[in-house]
Amino acid sequence: MSTIVLLxxxxxxxxxxxxxxxxxxxxxxxxxxxxxxxxxxxxxxxxYAAWSASQALASASPWxxxxxxxxxxxxTGGLFATLSEAVLIRPLYQRHIGQVLVTVxxxxxxxxxxxxxxxxxxxxxxxxxxxxxxxxxxxAAIANTRIVAIVAAALVLLLLLFFLRRTRYGLIVRAxxxxxxxxxxxxxxxxxxxxxxxxxxxxxxxxxxxxAATYYGTIDPARGTSMLISAFIVVVxxxxxxxxxxxxxxxxxxxxxxxxxxxxxxxxxxxxxxxLLAVVLLVRPAGLLGASS
Amino acid sequence: MKRLRGxxxxxxxxxxxxxxxxxxxxxxxxxxxxxxxxxxxxxLLGLCFVFGALALSYDVVFGxxxxxxxGHALYFATGVYVTAIALARWHWSMPQALALTAVVAxxxxxxxxxxxxxxxxxxFAMVTLAFAEAGSLLVLQNPFGLTGxxxxxxxxxxxxxxxxxxxxxxxNLYWIALAFLVVVCAIxxxxxxxxxxxxxxxxxxxxxxxxxxxxxxxxxxxGAFVLSGFLASGAGVVYLLLQGGANPQVTTASxxxxxxxxxxxxxxxxxxxxxxxxxxxxxxxxxxxxLSNASxxxxxxxxxxxxxxxxxxxxxxxxxxLVLFVPGGLGSLFRRANRRPANA
Numbered sequence: 001m002s003t004i005v006l007l008x009x010x011x012x013x014x015x016x017x018x019x020x021x022x023x024x025x026x027x028x029x030x031x032x033x034x035x036x037x038x039x040x041x042x043x044x045x046x047x048y049a050a051w052s053a054s055q056a057l058a059s060a061s062p063w064x065x066x067x068x069x070x071x072x073x074x075x076t077g078g079l080f081a082t083l084s085e086a087v088l089i090r091p092l093y094q095r096h097i098g099q100v101l102v103t104v105x106x107x108x109x110x111x112x113x114x115x116x117x118x119x120x121x122x123x124x125x126x127x128x129x130x131x132x133x134x135x136x137x138x139x140a141a142i143a144n145t146r147i148v149a150i151v152a153a154a155l156v157l158l159l160l161l162f163f164l165r166r167t168r169y170g171l172i173v174r175a176x177x178x179x180x181x182x183x184x185x186x187x188x189x190x191x192x193x194x195x196x197x198x199x200x201x202x203x204x205x206x207x208x209x210x211x212a213a214t215y216y217g218t219i220d221p222a223r224g225t226s227m228l229i230s231a232f233i234v235v236v237x238x239x240x241x242x243x244x245x246x247x248x249x250x251x252x253x254x255x256x257x258x259x260x261x262x263x264x265x266x267x268x269x270x271x272x273x274x275x276l277l278a279v280v281l282l283v284r285p286a287g288l289l290g291a292s293s
Numbered sequence: 294m295k296r297l298r299g300x301x302x303x304x305x306x307x308x309x310x311x312x313x314x315x316x317x318x319x320x321x322x323x324x325x326x327x328x329x330x331x332x333x334x335x336x337l338l339g340l341c342f343v344f345g346a347l348a349l350s351y352d353v354v355f356g357x358x359x360x361x362x363x364g365h366a367l368y369f370a371t372g373v374y375v376t377a378i379a380l381a382r383w384h385w386s387m388p389q390a391l392a393l394t395a396v397v398a399x400x401x402x403x404x405x406x407x408x409x410x411x412x413x414x415x416x417f418a419m420v421t422l423a424f425a426e427a428g429s430l431l432v433l434q435n436p437f438g439l440t441g442x443x444x445x446x447x448x449x450x451x452x453x454x455x456x457x458x459x460x461x462x463x464x465n466l467y468w469i470a471l472a473f474l475v476v477v478c479a480i481x482x483x484x485x486x487x488x489x490x491x492x493x494x495x496x497x498x499x500x501x502x503x504x505x506x507x508x509x510x511x512x513x514x515x516g517a518f519v520l521s522g523f524l525a526s527g528a529g530v531v532y533l534l535l536q537g538g539a540n541p542q543v544t545t546a547s548x549x550x551x552x553x554x555x556x557x558x559x560x561x562x563x564x565x566x567x568x569x570x571x572x573x574x575x576x577x578x579x580x581x582x583x584l585s586n587a588s589x590x591x592x593x594x595x596x597x598x599x600x601x602x603x604x605x606x607x608x609x610x611x612x613x614x615l616v617l618f619v620p621g622g623l624g625s626l627f628r629r630a631n632r633r634p635a636n637a
Contacts, residue, residue: 035415037550091617097361101557101616104550109609116603229426229546236419267434274423274430281416281423282408 002140007258009137013146013215015254016153020208021231022238022246023160024081024201030177030241031190031197033096038084038103039205040228041110046077046206047219048114054126062128070210077206078199085198090191107225114221122218131214149211156204157247164243169196177241233277239290248288252276311471314338315464326583332463337579339463339470339535341572343528346477348555348571349564350524355553356562357485358517359497361414364405364421366548367428368522370539371398372529374432377446377539378439380453387454394530395523402522406515422546429544445540448533457534466535473531474568477524482564484520493517497562554612559622566624573623578604 021043028036050073054065084106092098131148134141164170172193175183184190212227213219234253238245253273260269280287317329325334347369354360375397379390409420435442450458456465484490492513495503503510533539542548551574559570585602593601600606619626 029415035418088613088617095620098616098620101553102613104553105609105612105616107609108550108554109606109613112603112605112609113600116599116606225547229422232419233423236416240415267430271427271430271434274427277423278408278420281412281420285412285416 001138003262005138005140006142007262008255009140009142009146009150011255011258012251013149013254014257015250015252016149017208017212017215017227018230018234018253019153019247019250020156020204020211021227022234022250023156023243024197024204025231026235026238026241026243026246027173027197028201029235031173031180032089032099032194034089034099034103035232036103036201037100037228038081038106038110039201039231040224041107042077042081042084042202042205042224043209043212043227044111044114044221044224045080045209046073046202047209047213047224048118048221049073049076050206050210051123051125051213051219058126062126065126066128066131066214070207073210074203074206077209078203081198081202081205082195084202085195089198090194107228111221111224118221120221122220124218125213127214127217132217145211145215149215152207152211153247153250156207157243160200160243163200169193173197230273233273235287237277237280237287239287242287242289245287245289308471308475312468315467324580330464332460335463335467336535337576339467340532340579341575342470342474343532343535344555344575345568345571346474346531347525347528348552348559348574349477349481349567350521350528351552352556352562352564352567353481353484353493353521353524354517355556356567357490357497358493358514360410360514360518361418362409362421362518363418363546363549364409364423364425365521365525365552366544366546367405367421367425368398368402368525369529369532369548370428370432370544371401371522372526373533373539373543374440374446374529375526376530376533377448381446381448382439384452391530394526398523398526399519402519403515406518406522410511410514410518422549425544425546425549429541429546432541432544440541441539443541445538447538453534453537470531470535473527477527478564478568480520480524485564489513489516494562554608557622558612558615560624561622563622563624566622569623574608577608581607 021039024042025036025039028034028039050069053072054069057065057068060068084103088102088106089099092102127145131144134143135147136142162170164174172183172188172190173196175188176190176193180190208227209219209224212223216223230253234249235246237253238247238249253276256276257269257273260272261267262269284290315330315335319329320327321329321334325337327333351362351365354362354365372394375394376390379385379393380387385393405421405424409417409424412420432440433442434440440446452458456462457469485493492503492508492510493516496510496513500510503513529543532543555570555574556567557570558574559568560566581604585604591598615622
């Protein structure tokens with residue numbers, strides 16, 4: 001029993017990280033039809049900015065250090081994403097493939113730069129003692145980092161749903177996902193919504209970057225890329241453009257990976273996830289909760 | 294017609310020069326580490342040829358047929374790993390190993406392509422990515438100790454025929470790579486100018502219209518996918534010979550992304566563009582590493598030194614600049630330069 005609880009919470013924690021990266025990807029795709037390969041770079045840059053901030057505050061209390069790092073990570077992710085949209089993606093407004101290619105170039109260049117600056121080896125992350133401790137839950141000792149990741153992802157999901165369903169800008173984003181041409185025909189500046197989804201997506205990816213650093217206890221330049229691929233899989237399984245779909249798919253993918261890796265053999269879980277993606281796309285091309293167009 | 298003959302002449306001269314290159318004991322300061330006939334230079338040139346051919350094979354699906362596949366690394370890796378396993382693990386002879394690789398290289402893209410092509414556009418990109426990821430995970434898992442997992446699989450001594458082994462025989466490998474590139478160019482040139490090749494380009498422009506004309510786009514797309522996968526596996530075999538081993542790097546999604554970069558760098562949907570893109574990319578990727586160790590660079594302040602010593606940073610930035618300002622790729626620069634006098 002305790003093993004099952006442990007696996008479930010670990011899987012949910014992993015799913016939480018996937019969701020935080022996938023949410024932005026899904027919104028950006030839904031509104032702009034851009035497959036954002038630079039999303040992993042937002043994640044990586046944010047986690048290194050957060051790490052540098054906490055190094056600079058080495059003498060402060062661990063909790064203050066962690067919160068400042070969290071803030072720095074989110075702000076860096078958001079700013080970097082907003083800037084990339086404004087400088088690189090906006091000029092290519094009419095050229096779809098061009099936008100995707102630019103994000104590919106940005107991802108390659110950024111990860112290389114981080115590797116050049118910080119080296120390619122993983123670096124340990126300092127965190128409050130409570131984080132690396134465990135809490136008892138249904139007889140299992142659960143690492144607190146898992147709980148933090150799950151709570152944070154749940155909060156982000158609620159905030160995003162509130163934003164999308166209860167605010168004016170959320171309405172514009174939702175309408176844009178449905179029919180972008182109609183929204184701009186009604187005289188609404190969709191361009192501003194583009195910047196907004198990039199800012200939101202980048203902030204969420206930055207949050208994921210900091211939480212992943214505490215989750216794994218280290219940061220390394222390559223993790224952003226592997227996160228990005230997992231997030232792609234989550235977004236596509238959940239249905240491109242659907243936030244709830246991404247959340248559902250993130251939970252499924254995280255749990256499937258953990259349970260199969262434990263009960264079958266290491267690696268089988270990862271394998272099963274890609275097979276699941278292929279099956280979902282062939283049976284339901286729009287994804288679990290995606291609108292079939 | 295006259296232009297074609299002139300072009301063929303230029304090509305013939307380039308190929309001839311490339312053939313006699315290993316006999317030239319000429320130093321190329323700045324461009325290459327050693328003299329032209331040194332094994333290091335020949336190996337690098339051979340790798341450039343392989344990547345030129347590989348980029349061209351990717352251009353068949355991406356550039357000519359308009360299918361954005363994210364799984365091309367899988368077919369390249371098939372060539373690398375099937376041959377390596379047959380040679381090093383099962384101790385098969387070279388012809389046997391090549392025969393097995395050829396069969397797998399035909400069947401795998403046929404089966405996976407038949408499945409993937411049931412979807413389109415972004416779904417297609419994702420399904421191909423999924424299968425390639427599955428392949429990558431399989432290689433890393435090291436099933437039955439066949440692939441060597443993360444460490445890769447070295448061919449070791451005595452596995453290759455004597456004419457292909459050892460530093461002394463690098464020039465033989467160079468010629469094989471050159472011959473392979475020429476053959477791939479010929480095949481792709483012939484294929485894209487054949488009637489099915491014209492249908493590929495029509496599918497890229499407007500698939501529905503092709504269907505309305507009574508042709509079955511699915512079969513044509515499958516044909517392009519299989520040809521492209523088969524040629525990529527061939528490139529994998531030559532790469533294996535040049536490198537003397539297999540490494541899991543070639544199975545990753547990042548590897549497919551670099552192929553995408555190569556093709557866009559040179560010019561999408563053009564024969565010479567893709568080849569030039571592949572050659573230039575591989576050359577820069579290799580040479581920029583050496584540049585990063587150059588003494589001139591070591592004296593620069595860290596703000597400049599760190600970015601300049603990362604080849605992928607330079608290539609990524611170059612790529613962004615090209616996408617933003619030269620949408621047709623490097624190939625279009627040449628064409629523009631060629632056209633100007635004609636217009637005047």
